[in-house]
Amino acid sequence: MSYAYFFGCVIPSRYPGIEYAVRWVMGPEGLKLDVSDIEEFSCCPVPGIFYSTDRDTWLALAARNLCLAQKNKSEIVTVCNGCFSSLLKATEYLSEPKVMGQTNKVLSKIGMKYTGIPERVEGSNRRVFRPVSVRHFVGIVHTDETMKALSESIKRPLKNIKVAVHYGCHYLRPTENTAIDDPNDPIKVDDIVKILGAESIEYDDKLACCGAGGGVRSHIVELANALTEDKFKNISNENADVIVTPCPFCLLQFDTAQKSFTKRGIPVVHVAQLMAIAMGADLSKLGLELHNVSCNPLLAKIGVTEVSR
Amino acid sequence: MGEVEKVFISGLREKLIEDKVITEQDLVPEFASEIIRYGGKDVMTCLQCGNCTGVCPISLKIEYKTRTTIKYCQFGMKSHTLSTRWVCATCYRCYEHCPADLNPAELMIALRHIAVREGIVPPFVKTAASNLLRYGLTVKPDEAMLKEREQLGLPQAAITKPGWERVKKDINTIIETTKYDRLLGITNKEEGE
Amino acid sequence: MEASPETKQPEKEVIGVFVCHCGTNIGGVVNCEKVAEIASQIPGVVVSKDLKYACSDLGQEEIRKAIKEKGLNRVVVASCSPRLHEYTFKNCVEGAGLNPYFMHMVNLREQCSWVHMKEPELATGKAANLVKMGIERSRLSTALSPREVTVEPSCLIIGGGIAGIQAALDIGDKGFKTYLVEKEPSIGGHMAQLDKTFPTGDCAICILAPKMVEVARNKNVEMLSYSEVVDIQGYVGNFTVKIRKKPRYVMEEKCVGCGVCAEKCPVKVPNEFDMGFGSRKAIYVPFPQAVPLKYTIDRENCLHFKTGKCQLCVKACVNEAIDHKQEPEEIELKVGTVIVATGFDVYTPTRKGVYRYWEYKNVITALELERLINAAGPTGGHLVRPSDGVEPQRIAFIQCVGSRNLKIANKYCSRVCCMYAMKNSQIIMEHSPDAEIAIYYNDIRAFGKGFEELYHRVREDYGIEFIRGRPAKLTKDPVTENITIRAEETLLAKITEREFDLVVLSVGLIPNPGTAPVQKMLSLPVSDDGFLAESHPKLRPVETAIEGVFICGCAQGPKDIPDSVAQAKAAASAASTLMIKGKHIVEPLYANVNEELCVGCGLCAELCPYHAIEIAEKDGQSKAVVTEALCHGCGTCAAGCPQHAINQLQFTDQQLMNELTAALAAKNSAGGE
Secondary structure, eight states, rough: OOEEOTTHHHHHHHHHHHHHHHHHHHHHTEEEEEEEEOOOOOOOOOOOIIIOOHHHHHHHHHHHHHHHHHHHTTTEEEEEEEHHHHHHHHHHHHHHHHHHHHHHHHGGGGGGGOOOOEETTTTOOOOEEEEOOOOEHHHHHOSHHHHHHHHTTTTSOOTEEEEEEEOOOOHSSSSSSSOOSTTSSSOOOHHHHHTTOOOEEETTTTTSSSGGGHEEEEHHHHHHHHHHHHHHHHHHHOOOSEESSSSSHHHHHHHHHGGOOOSSSEEEEEHHHHHHHHHTGGGGSSSGGGSSSOHHHHHHHHHHOOOOO | OOOOHHHTTOOOOOHHHHHHHHOOOOOTTTHHHHHHHTTTTGGGGGGOHHHHHHHOOTTSSSOOOOOHHHHHHHHOHHHHHHHHHOOOOOOOOOHHOOTTTOOHHOOOOOOOOHHHTTTOOOHHHHHHHHHHHHHSSSSOOOOOHHHHHHTTTOOOOGGGTTTHHHHHHHHHHHHHTTHHHHHHOOOSTTTTT | OOOSSSOOSSSSSOOOEEOOOOOTTTTSSOOOOHHHHHHTTSSEEEEEESSOTTSSSHHHHHHHHHHHHTTTEEEEESSSHHHHHHHHHHHHHHTOOGGGGGGEEEEOOIIIIIITTTHHHHHHHHHHHHHHHHHHTTTOOOOOOOOEEEOOSSSEEOOHHHHHHHHHHHHHHHOOEEEEEEESSOOOOGGGGBOOOTTTTTTTTHHHHHHHHHHHHHHTEEEESSSSEEEEEEEEEEEEEEEEEEOOOBBBTTTTOOOHHHOOOOOEEGGGGGGGGSEESSSOSSTTTSSSOOOOOOTTHHHHHHHHHOHHHHOOOTTTBBBTTTEEEEEEEEEEEEEOOEEEEOOOOOTTTTTTTTTOEEEEHHHHHHHHTTTTSSSTOOOOOOTTHHHHHOEEEEEESSSGGGGTOOOSSSSHHHHHHHHEEEEEEEHHOEEEEEESSSOOOOOOOOOEEHHHHHHHOOEEEEESOOOOEEEEOOOTTOOOEEEEEEETEEEEEEESEEEEEEOOOOEEETTTHHHHHHHHHHHHHBOOOOSSTTBBBBBSSSTEOOOOOOOGGOOOOHHHHHHHHHHHHHHHHHHHEEEEEEEEEOOEEEEEOOOOOHHHHHHHTTOEEEEEEEEEEEEEEEEETOOOOOOOOHOOOTTTOOOETTTTTTHHHHHHHHHHHHHHTTTTO
């Protein structure tokens, strides 16, 4: 089974460096996975807007993306907690035949039909339909095999780097029925950080929300920032060098909110960017200088030249 | 002379009591079933233990309490509940901790469904949804960002390719079919067009 | 049921149908008149009536009258579940001279009206179909006569807590041989660990110890402590039990309980009885009032077992009671009845739980608190907190830990936590009047005699604060190790953070791990909550689905001491009834092997959950043989037999086919899919 990148809206429009990092980490210079692009992928769509206001529309828009992956027989690689939760939840809704029928009625208007990917049952003529598989980048990296490959491809070990991992809510609880990590004691990003040679620090309220989700950031930015400030205090209490998250929206929130309450910001990077740094990617391509909080102190501590353009 | 006495003396006692007492006229008894219809299936099961409020990041910051919101819903205080701002971050900590295994976050989402159907649509929802209609993405990369992509050596953004027109058309068709544009009062026309 | 008046098979069916309204339970949904009307059209049906309450005297009289007047030889009662009233109606028809096995029940309540409340028309149609099926099936009913088995006048009681002790005393006093089996070195169970009892404040061990001594003295009771039941075979009246007596490495008959051995023993380990707070030696009695007062060597920790040396205890014992070479002993008993009183265990908070039981020393469970406030406990009843041994001033109780929580699948209320928290608050306040106590609760359940009064008293006399809210987060001060609780005080709708010196988790009750093996040996049904299931929630509270086996105390569900004692007395009484009669009538609904068809493959013997089938040699051929008294009539063997050689009486293949044909005919005539 091959993978198809799903970058969503925030990454291409705000943090293209994450896109570069993901492509590099998964590609031939990194973990050598079979990943392709589906150019017609659009918005997941944003759960805080569409799932919140009209489930039928949300589901039809999500199913459109799923149909594209179905046609391509690909597993979807999401790099954003929001996209992950939205698309995964959609596959669960669509497993209900009645819901699938209603959604296909809408999709028929654009000539699409969601069925799941047909598969022949081994040793028989029977065919089953497997739901389109929606994966999170972290879930793909966190397998025994990939982790081994990862540990062998470290070029710049992140020695003495204190990492504050922020998982983000929809990584922990993408849908009511599914979890890819323990929602109350997640480990996967911490494991990745450790393999890169860094220290993953414990801090108070590690699982607390960044503040941005559910439309809060768009609606009442002060409230979102107040929550971020709480988290920031707990993180800076432990003298973290960097905040690492698997979600570009959490990253956006941490990266932009910090200036509202502190002058001494802590750099924020996506877990793919951290991997790319450690695995020896070209630092000038990771878009780090596009982040509001400068990543230079982090790079200096790792012992590589600062990037600037 | 205290405030209360003043009111008593000026003969406004009745008025004072009226304001403080919630009467059946203020309640919408079918509110809970409406919430259930929109996916807030747990509304009546809630026992009001308050665990959700305690783990809710928003409840720590502002005068919003997850539990009381559920209570208002159970009680049928529709206008009061819908007038509350959209503050739930859908972090699902309430779901993770609820001893009755209920999902308050989904209830909040049901409330938003009802609110937009009552014409309460926050501007950011309209903006994001209109963006999707107009550009095929809720957040559109600007010129500077497109240049930045080029510098990083990333593939050309699909949104700038001719094939994207089809994507936009399909998205518009879906939204028209589900009448979402009419629900929110949005169009794919640029403002001022 | 006495021997049946009529056992001859009547030739032609004369059927009476009685459709019960069950007040509005059925009648409120199903049109019972119409169902009776439809049934009256069926060939062979000579009476078809709807009755307001078929189970009432009036209803039963109607049925009896119809049997006599119309000469009915089949009676179909369409009412509730047979679990509820099969016995009633069997008795009823028997009173009118009809063999009770000609009465057939159709369930219109649980299986129709209750589940189709919103579709009265469809429910009526379904009810009519169910009645038709019942009628067709009853045509092939046969007259059966119950069998009689003798009952051994002895009882096995498993579990030596307060319930087991009370049951043993009651049965022993009635003059029956009683075996009381306890897996721990002493009887007494959890009650022996408690400080005071609610709501009266009696000292637990002070009221329990006399009973423990009494049971040990009772000449009819044989106490088998430090022993486990390893196997039970047989059936009502005739159980064969294997018991493994674990080696104490101390000869019970020689040990006088002087304790010199323990004084000399050099090994100190945490005492489980004190929840690990106090210590004991490797040779020990768990607590001073232990019965039997015989020492036990804990093999895990004994230096002799570890190094082959030491033997200080052997040298110290003047009675030469110590024998490190003791072997486990197996005992076989014959008993007529069994009482399961395996009790409960307290819920252990999860390792990653929000209440941080495993991380914060000053978060303890209620059972640990019981030991810390117990005058005979490790601190002599002086409450100190684990982190620094200082007396706590601010104490919080968190209720419903491990109860009423669907996240851990314990949905039920443990019924004792509200009251023990109040009782313990009272004890703490009596010792330290300046203490401040807050109880975080969701609902207070003070339903028992004197409970509400205690609830009032702790507020009035001691100012115990009740906070309605389930704590969301506990944090520890790194220096003082005090605990801060964050919770919404729901009645204020405010989130509060308050600091306490000690936090007590009011943990709920879960089935004792010792219950599961016994449950398997006896094939006892389990309720949703994981505790043993009684035969009927209201009317057969201590009986089980297995005849001759009774349950009492917390093995059946969480309950307080008075309820455990009451249930123990009920179980003792029920078991004694069997033993006093000396014989027992067994339902004749057993599996019947057609030896001509049976090939002796043995599949049925494997399938049978009650070990009721054996493969035996008969005229040189292997054949399945059913021990009728053991057979519960579950039908597993009949369904599984590849040769169709097994028929289950009253559930014969032909009867089920009749029923099915009626169902399908009904579907076709209704224009089904």
